[in-house]
Amino acid sequence: MIQFLDLKSVNEQYQNELKEAFAKVLRSGSYILGEEVAAFEKDYAEYCRTRCCIGVANGLDALRLILRAYKELGQLREGDEILVPANTYIATILAITENRLIPVLAEPDINTYNIDTAKIDEKITSRTRAIMPVHLYGRLADMDTILEIARARSLLVVEDAAQAHGATLNDKIAGSFGNAGGFSFYPGKNLGALGDAGAITTDDSQLDECLRALRNYGSQVKYENLYQGFNSRLDELQAAILRVKLKYLAAENNRRRQISEMYLKNISNPLVTLPQAAEPSGHVWHQFVIRCPQREKLQRFLGDRNIQTLVHYPIPPHQQQAYRQFNHLCFPITEKIHREVLSLPVNSVMSNDDADKIVDAVNEFRC
Numbered sequence: 001m002i003q004f005l006d007l008k009s010v011n012e013q014y015q016n017e018l019k020e021a022f023a024k025v026l027r028s029g030s031y032i033l034g035e036e037v038a039a040f041e042k043d044y045a046e047y048c049r050t051r052c053c054i055g056v057a058n059g060l061d062a063l064r065l066i067l068r069a070y071k072e073l074g075q076l077r078e079g080d081e082i083l084v085p086a087n088t089y090i091a092t093i094l095a096i097t098e099n100r101l102i103p104v105l106a107e108p109d110i111n112t113y114n115i116d117t118a119k120i121d122e123k124i125t126s127r128t129r130a131i132m133p134v135h136l137y138g139r140l141a142d143m144d145t146i147l148e149i150a151r152a153r154s155l156l157v158v159e160d161a162a163q164a165h166g167a168t169l170n171d172k173i174a175g176s177f178g179n180a181g182g183f184s185f186y187p188g189k190n191l192g193a194l195g196d197a198g199a200i201t202t203d204d205s206q207l208d209e210c211l212r213a214l215r216n217y218g219s220q221v222k223y224e225n226l227y228q229g230f231n232s233r234l235d236e237l238q239a240a241i242l243r244v245k246l247k248y249l250a251a252e253n254n255r256r257r258q259i260s261e262m263y264l265k266n267i268s269n270p271l272v273t274l275p276q277a278a279e280p281s282g283h284v285w286h287q288f289v290i291r292c293p294q295r296e297k298l299q300r301f302l303g304d305r306n307i308q309t310l311v312h313y314p315i316p317p318h319q320q321q322a323y324r325q326f327n328h329l330c331f332p333i334t335e336k337i338h339r340e341v342l343s344l345p346v347n348s349v350m351s352n353d354d355a356d357k358i359v360d361a362v363n364e365f366r367c
Contacts, residue, residue, distance in 0.1 A: 002345055002354050004308040005188055009349045014244055018194075021240035031236045033216070040239040041199070043246055047166075048175040050201040052208035055234025056215050059162040059184020062198040063095035063132075065232060066158050066180045069210040070130075071099060072227055075156065080129040082158075085115040086318060086334040088134045092160050093317045095182075096132070104128070105318055105326070107333045111276045113289070114141040116333075120149055130156035135164035135174055137312070138190065138256075138286035139278050143169070143177040150178075158182070161201075163286040165191040166253045169279060175201040185242055190256070190286055191249050197238040252348035256285040259346045259355050263288055266359045271367065272298075273340075287312055290362070291340035298365050299342055305361045310343045 011018065025036060037055050045053035056062050070076040078100040084092055086105035096103040106123050109116040113136045120131065131150055133141035141159075150157045157178030161167075164174035165183065175181030185197035200211055210227075213220045218229025257280065264274055273291040277283070289312060292298045299309050316338045318326040344358055 001306045001308060002350075002357065004310050004343070004345050005347050006349055007187055007192070010192075010347060011194065013349070014248065017244045018241055021244050022237065025237050025240050028236075033233055034236045036236050036239040036243065037234050040234070040243050040246075043243055044199055045201065047246060047249075048173050048181070048201045050176050050181075051203045052201065052205065054200040054202075054208060054211045054215065055239060056198045056200060056211075057232040057234065058196040059182060059186065059198040060091045060095060061215075061230065061232040062162075062182030062184065062200045063092065063158070063160060064098055065211055065214050065230065066182055066200055066207075067095060067099040067101060067130075068230075069207055069214055070156065072210055072214070073206065076101065076129055079127065081125060081127045083115075083120060083123050083128060083131045085134050085136070086331045087113065087316055087337050088136065088160065089162075089313060090317045090320060090322070091162070091184075092132060092134055093323065097323075102127070105329065105331065105334075107331055108136075108337065110333050110337070112139060112142075112278075113137060113275075113337065114139060115146070117142045117145040117149070120146070124149075124153060124155075128153070128155060130158055132158045132160055133178075134160040134162075135167060137275070137289050138163050138167060138284040139275075140164060140167045140169055140174060140282045143172075147177065162186075162198075163189065164284060165189065165286075166249055167284045168281040176203075179204060180207060185238070190253060190284055191242065191245060193238040193245075194241050195235070195238055197234055197242065199234065253284045255348040255350075256346050257283075259350055260285045260288050262352070262355045263344065263346075263359060266356075267362050269363045269365055271365060272362060285346050287343045288346040289341050289343050291337070292342060292365075293340055294367055295340050295342050297367065298362075301365050302358075302361055305357075307358055307361055308345065311341060312343050313338060313341075 159181035161174040162184035180202040218227030
């Protein structure tokens with residue numbers, strides 16, 4: 001069986017360093033917001049070329065805390081509108097609604113799966129305060145256009161960079177384009193912890209100060225609470241693990257690009273739509289997502305040939321029961337994407353032989 005993602009093998013590559021990182025934390029006797037968190041925040045800020053990095057408990061909290069901090073700082077108010085792509089994972093929408101803000105869904109570009117910048121203007125109203133682009137599947141959104149629109153209308157830009165660790169364009173990197181960026185280090189991400197973890201990047205020192213308090217019960221000084229905050233701190237052990245794995249992120253991303261290039265060059269089945277290649281460094285291939293109108297048949301066909309695939313994602317947010325108030329909305333492009341997408345295995349421990357087998361199997365598929 002070609003697994004979709006063999007996390008055991010991914011992490012076994014670094015097991016000696018990971019064991020030493022664990023031992024170092026154990027010996028330290030400091031397990032909450034200690035030296036490892038501070039060191040990872042420094043390392044990741046440098047990696048993302050931002051002034052600040054704030055470690056938090058997970059990717060959802062990263063986005064949720066950014067929006068909450070902007071409310072505390074008076075830049076957002078309850079009922080303000082946030083533009084967001086309709087085909088994102090539900091976490092992006094949850095971060096907005098949990099802050100009692102209004103998600104305004106916009107269709108994606110069918111070729112890139114990121115928000116269609118040509119459709120942003122028609123969604124902007126007098127209540128719009130921010131755009132939240134999602135670098136879906138590891139491909140950077142069209143940030144130059146998004147930032148131009150935002151500057152012209154004095155809008156905040158909050159990047160959902162949960163799937164785009166290391167994606168770059170014109171010497172800028174995911175998480176450094178907008179006012180702030182939210183990252184997830186869920187184990188299956190390009191930079192994955194051994195549990196839940198997340199981070200926020202920003203150049204805004206005032207936002208940084210507010211976020212550091214919000215993640216820690218709203219407190220900067222113990223037992224003195226400036227805000228009604230959260231308990232959303234990056235775990236000391238996960239920070240130590242992430243410091244080890246960050247050293248290898250560039251190499252792992254390059255391997256993902258190699259596998260993806262094999263798919264792009266060699267999959268020729270006319271029943272399958274391949275993802276559009278971006279600038280080489282502008283895509284880190286968190287997922288390699290094809291489309292097929294007979295997705296379920298193709299998935300069964302590949303499964304019968306011992307190839308594991310996944311669907312990211314089968315149901316768009318506006319059709320979820322959790323958002324019944326949006327169930328009447330119609331987003332044809334989003335709905336087409338969610339009906340047809342299928343993710344092929346792509347990760348740093350895949351062999352070329354496995355990639356060749358997947359190519360051959362996809363090309364053999366017939367209705």
